[in-house]
Amino acid sequence: MDNSSPHWAPRPVLVGTGCAAAVFAIVAAVLAGDRMSTVFFTVAAVALTALSLHGLLVRPRLTADPRGLRIRTTTGKHDLDWPDVTARVRTTRRLGRDAATLEIEAGEQLYVFGWLELGADPRDVLDTLTALKP
Template identity: 80%
Template sequence: MSDRAGTVLFTVAAVALIALSLHGLLVRPRLTADPRGLRIRTTTGKRDLHWPEVDVRLRTSRRLGRDSATLEIEAGEALFVFGWLELGEDPRDVLETLSGLRP
């Protein structure tokens, strides 16, 4: 006798894991920086931003007893939010690095 519900649940979990793995593989690195500015990569393409047109800030929040930080980059009407998963580093460390690169 087969467990049909278990098979369906396993299949859904496997597909979700594969989709997340592909997303992480294809989209990284999401943010690169140099003294000229930032390059942000999204699923639709790349966007180059010069330092004078961006505002970079750290947003922290506390949920369920855990502190979390996100890096927010605002450029005109666009807002890009990066967490640890997208950056591969603690957003606090990334903000420190970006501050050192910014003229």
Template identity: 55%
Template sequence: MDNYAAHWAPQPALVALGWLAAAAALTGAVLYADPRGALLLGVAAMVLLALSVHGSVVRPRLAADPRGVRVRTARGAHEFTWPETRTTLRTAKRLGRDSTTLEISAGDHLFIFGRLELGADPREVLDALANLRG
């Protein structure tokens, strides 16, 4: 099932950094004397932990071969054939910078991927998907 021609996932170093940051925030929450500061660090630790778990579990996030695509989410894997899917790029200005996302729609599902989730430029991923689609 993981024998796809191409696949994309968050960079392992980024996921590892998330785990380290979660551990540091949790340690700070436990050791910090000020209750408000400890609460903020505890919330930060939980958010970082959730993101790190997600980045570890949903690998690869997107995979493709000549038959179609497979998207992993927290709720499991979704597989679609090429005729079921539509892929587009969206560019928007965010915080003064252009941000490009890859959108894959299939039936009632819409998946939006950024550079961090794919570990690659969404434009390059779209090109690879177009080559696999044929």
């Protein structure tokens, strides 16, 4: 996979906002006046730090080229050949809104991506993948 291949990852501004919120939560946990606030801000800081680190370290999340796909997860890189891949968009209705997810199935593995992980609409990503698939 080269750098000219289309790739998708969380938007940098979103990851940066998560990092800033994590720093704010850490400072709030240190300065909190009561035990309950300290616990709340500590839990928030841990969650925001974990999510922000994931967004920083697992980039790009999905890469495609004429040979196949590369998916990065916390357990490493997974290279998938096009003949082994089935990709589709699943739309569900939640809280009065349609939520689309990109599902990539390869053998026994199922990878599910939302717009936060891709930094783009899953329908647009599927269109690009369909155009690349031989």
